[in-house]
Amino acid sequence: MADITPSPAPTQTVTLSESSVRGLLNPLRGVTAAQEVTLSDAFASDTPDLVIYDSGAQVAGRYELHWTATGTTVAARSSLVRRNASNSADVLPRARIYTAANTTKAVTLRVTLAANERFLIVGNGFGGLTLDRLRD
């Protein structure tokens, strides 16, 4: 009678594509690059168009941004400005946050940027932004 040698256990490699995995993850886990929040100490109640944040030029892609605006002890407004690659013109109409005295407002938005576009925040309060590029 012939000896029977057990065959080795089958080995199977399962490869999950990035896109198949991504659907299981929340958007922040899809982040490929992140910038630390920049909170400006610029404040000028008489110059509402003062630039208090500049993200710098960004690579093209989809982004999730967390925008915080604070008016300190006075009512204030803060505008989010998407600028073109040469930083010479607005790409879209600006978005505004209005804050009453002694309040802060934070929002989370998503946007698709072309190469070298950037975000500015202009306003008469404090403001900051995190800009996280998402996987695609």
Add this chain to the structure above:
Amino acid sequence: MAVFAPGNSTTWASEEALTDPSAADVAADTGALPGGIYDIRVLVGGTAAAPWIINRRNAANGADVGDQPSLYTAANTSQFAQFTMTLEANERVRVTLGDDVTGVVSALITAERLV
């Protein structure tokens, strides 16, 4: 929490400043969108108290579809809302004023197709 599909760009519709708008004035309009399920985010506010209405509009942009939820903002405040909405092909989302307002107001809509 919404699960975002890769590759769908975000539609951004905003009006930075409307001065003394009237009831039913359009403060933001996404334009016609492909059919699908969307993540919709709305940011509204102004220097005066204001009522806002979120309109889902039909493909001809001639009539509202379904209920029209409202947001109210006090003077010098903004409000942010996020929700999911199913749109048929060429429907759109708008934000309009619910009443006359004396002051400056601003509105933003972002729309990203999930499915």
